[in-house]
Amino acid sequence: MTDTSKRLVLKFGGTSMGGPVRIAHSASIVAAEVRNARQVAVVVSAISGETDRLLTLAGELGGGLGEVETDTVLAAGEQVSAALMALALKREGLKARALLSWQLPIEVDGPPGGARITGINPALLQACVREGVIPVVAGYQGVTSEGRLATLGRGGTDLTAAAVAAALKAECDIYTDVDGVFTTDPRIVPEARRVARISHEEMLELAAMGAKVLQTRSVEYAKAKGVVLRVKSSFLDPGVSEGTEVVPAADIAERRVVSGVAYARDQARLSVYGLDPDSGQAADIFSALADAEVGVDMIVQARARSGEAVNLEFSVERKDLKRALSSVETEISRFSGTSLAHETGLAKVSVVGTGLRGRADVARTLYDVLRGHEIAVRMVATSEVKISALVEADLLEHAVRALHAAYGLDQA
Amino acid sequence: MTDTSKRLVLKFGGTSMGGPVRIAHSASIVAAEVRNARQVAVVVSAISGETDRLLTLAGELGGGLGEVETDTVLAAGEQVSAALMALALKREGLKARALLSWQLPIEVDGPPGGARITGINPALLQACVREGVIPVVAGYQGVTSEGRLATLGRGGTDLTAAAVAAALKAECDIYTDVDGVFTTDPRIVPEARRVARISHEEMLELAAMGAKVLQTRSVEYAKAKGVVLRVKSSFLDPGVSEGTEVVPAADIAERRVVSGVAYARDQARLSVYGLDPDSGQAADIFSALADAEVGVDMIVQARARSGEAVNLEFSVERKDLKRALSSVETEISRFSGTSLAHETGLAKVSVVGTGLRGRADVARTLYDVLRGHEIAVRMVATSEVKISALVEADLLEHAVRALHAAYGLDQA
Structure with missing residues (x-):
């Protein structure tokens, strides 16, 4: 010692x-x-x-x-x-x-x-x-x-x-x-x-x-x-x-990959369609959100059609939605061909563990389990230590229980 | 200004x-x-x-x-x-x-x-x-x-x-x-x-x-x-x-001599008889009282008979009496020919004013008023700004009222 x-x-x-x-x-x-x-x-x-x-x-x-x-x-x-x-x-x-x-x-x-x-x-x-x-x-x-x-x-x-x-x-x-x-x-x-x-x-x-x-x-x-x-x-x-x-x-040598299932209620999703991938429009949007003191959580950017405009999706807390919508609307009004949609009544479920990035088996289990329980996944984002999915709020507790069991967390 | x-x-x-x-x-x-x-x-x-x-x-x-x-x-x-x-x-x-x-x-x-x-x-x-x-x-x-x-x-x-x-x-x-x-x-x-x-x-x-x-x-x-x-x-x-x-x-130029009548309840008087005036016995007693954390208020020393032993009287708060008696008893046990007495059920009334020392008229009024109301004075002590008298507790409020009126304090 x-x-x-x-x-x-x-x-x-x-x-x-x-x-x-x-x-x-x-x-x-x-x-x-x-x-x-x-x-x-x-x-x-x-x-x-x-x-x-x-x-x-x-x-x-x-x-x-x-x-x-x-x-x-x-x-x-x-x-x-x-x-x-x-x-x-x-x-x-x-x-x-x-x-x-x-x-x-x-x-x-x-x-x-x-x-x-x-x-x-x-x-x-x-x-x-x-x-x-x-x-x-x-x-x-x-x-x-x-x-x-x-x-x-x-x-x-x-x-x-x-x-x-x-x-x-x-x-x-x-x-x-x-x-x-x-x-x-x-x-x-x-x-x-x-x-x-x-x-x-x-x-x-x-x-x-x-x-x-x-x-x-x-x-x-x-x-x-x-x-x-x-x-x-x-x-x-x-x-x-x-x-x-x-x-x-570094001090955790041998361990189970998944250590817990976290969740957050009252989430909302915003979708911005038709952004120009080469113009820095996405950066302008996040800059406007930061000015409005909106905390952006999950971010997914998917190319709509090859070589053309991109769609940007992200989640915010329900309490920040009004401010988020207002600042994004103001911002994209400067960009032609863009549109904005949003969805409420969502919740986030996260599988947390060390070194999850690249662990395809953990991600696959998440998708498998949620599909098996007929829980639609509205958005997925990953980090070094978690995989998060946005689901319907009504199904959140069901999702938490299913994932907790699927990763063997209820076993000593 | x-x-x-x-x-x-x-x-x-x-x-x-x-x-x-x-x-x-x-x-x-x-x-x-x-x-x-x-x-x-x-x-x-x-x-x-x-x-x-x-x-x-x-x-x-x-x-x-x-x-x-x-x-x-x-x-x-x-x-x-x-x-x-x-x-x-x-x-x-x-x-x-x-x-x-x-x-x-x-x-x-x-x-x-x-x-x-x-x-x-x-x-x-x-x-x-x-x-x-x-x-x-x-x-x-x-x-x-x-x-x-x-x-x-x-x-x-x-x-x-x-x-x-x-x-x-x-x-x-x-x-x-x-x-x-x-x-x-x-x-x-x-x-x-x-x-x-x-x-x-x-x-x-x-x-x-x-x-x-x-x-x-x-x-x-x-x-x-x-x-x-x-x-x-x-x-x-x-x-x-x-x-x-x-x-x-020094900033008070012209003013009435007496500014107020103060009082304190729950007083006790201790009397020590037969002290040797040349031996420092009185100092020893006050030193013992200080060690016992007894606050001594009024002190009167009167020579009992010319050239012989002196009597010492002083007042303390009632709550300190037990400690005072105990420490004085211990102290005078060393001096032959001394004795101790005490009295409770007393209160103090004080006439307060600037420059009272030597103002014989103020002191005479105090004695006159208290005697006129048949209030016995158990002890009197004076300082630069007050003349205090120890009286029976039952008569305290009567004394306060009488003195307040006698010094004209109820008149604008």
Whole structure:
């Protein structure tokens, strides 16, 4: 074992900090890790409901998200819970101290309410750990170059945890109210099983699913810094939760190809017909969509007839459809011979796994299974770690169950 | 008018910050001062009830007052209200920003929960004021030389306000839920009137009364720095509250000698008989009381018989009596020929005014009035600004009413 493997960051989310009783239980989990001769640091969210309460207070005085004063209000939530966790750890007989972002400091940049971490000074963290004092870092926030507090957006404490883990060269356990990541949503497929180990890339795809167990940017940060994450439940006794380990793809030697089936509801498809393949019209359309802040997900470009105009199809979230249609209509009105169509009532089902690109057998199974269940495929897109299909919304749960079984995910 | 007279610090206490509606009203008072071409800064307490809520939370995890982590919890209350006030001021069309103690910084020293301000860097405050941005300072806290947050004790936001006013060479309006300081407690004497102008010394005596409108240390700080304070009500429309002005004694030219009648309930008297006047025994007794953290109030030493032993009498608060008796008993057990007696069921009534020492007429009126109402005087002590008498608790309100009338305080 290297030195690094002895260091552990434990992150506790809002439900794990849901009042004094839950904080005390989370502290007992930390104490168990210390008894395992671990050097630990802790990162905490605000008490569950507190961020919403503070946001409402600010809102009543005209302070919305993205306003610098609102961020100063919101940042108080984690300040309180960090100090409460330090108190709980002291009651466990441990040494601990709350560490606020300006005390380290954790440097951030970007807009209030959506700042990103640009640096973290590890000196104070390391000094604490060396002296046997458990640092309890207030998550979700940092200090700007102007010396003001700024928050990292919803789920930002996961990002703080990843950054603290990177600064301490530690692994990072993310405690939440579920025991890891599942092969799919257990509400749809009761046979869904916990995934023991996946890559950061796969986690990014599975995290986009209903149960948002990890903030996307935190996984991206962990991936970039090579931080091993573990998603665990703080609602089990210390040491009981096995959770899901998220590791660099290179560390996954032998494994099943498909690790889970993700889904997203409320999707819409746009189809643009008759684009000139040599004019850069497609780029203009995506540029207009970006200006309208529409997130484009799946993109398929198919040549309509050899040597002639091309058709472009892509999916957006239902809530963005109106903005998307408006901006595409404005754009293609400049191009003669083009037309626009759209379809709603769709959902996306995704098969997630490592190294899927080029795995024709995985793609074939997808097509076979969906056709076998008479589920029409409206669009397909692939990436390194997933194959996604757009299907009728009514058939989504049917598709999830069929694919989950077909890839053998319900078997241990 | 000097530059200084254009600068004003407005402090809003918990009731003036009692939720969004009250915060908005307090912001309208600030806006009115800005329209008067005032350069202003604001200092705020936590929303009423918030400090108690946070203290309870910390207490449930073993964090009492005087614990460094508890202070980090408590400090969040003013962080929230400072940012909320900044939002409310922006909605008034003003420029404003929350300023936290570590951002200035406000340097403090001493124990958590009872720190004192040792320095305040005026640079950021002055920069804000110059640029037309209203600084809204989080009260009740500062940052220690170790870079940790520490609170100033109950009412500490008054002290922050006095310090900010001193740093800006400004006057300081303390907004609370009463319209100034009264000649006595209106609950006892309905004819009590608002005092328009008193010295810091008198304020210190009147503030010790039931209605604690100003924290004692803030008045001492203002006295030392020559800061003019005004106690005003934030529950009246902007500009309506006349309040009480607290100024250096030298600035009070012509005035009535007696400005108010203060009182304190739950007093006890201790009498030590037979001390050797040449042995330093009295000093030993007070030293023992100080070690036991007993606050001694009135002290009277009378020679029992010429050339022989002396008797020492002093008053303490009823809640300290047990500790006082125990420490005095231990101490005098070393001195032969001494004895100890005590009396409870007492209260203190004080006549407060500027330059009372040597004003025999004021003292004579006190004796005359109390004797005239058949109120026995158990002890009398005088200072520069007050004459206090210990009386039977049952007769306290009767004494307050009689003295208030005798000194003409119910007349405009």
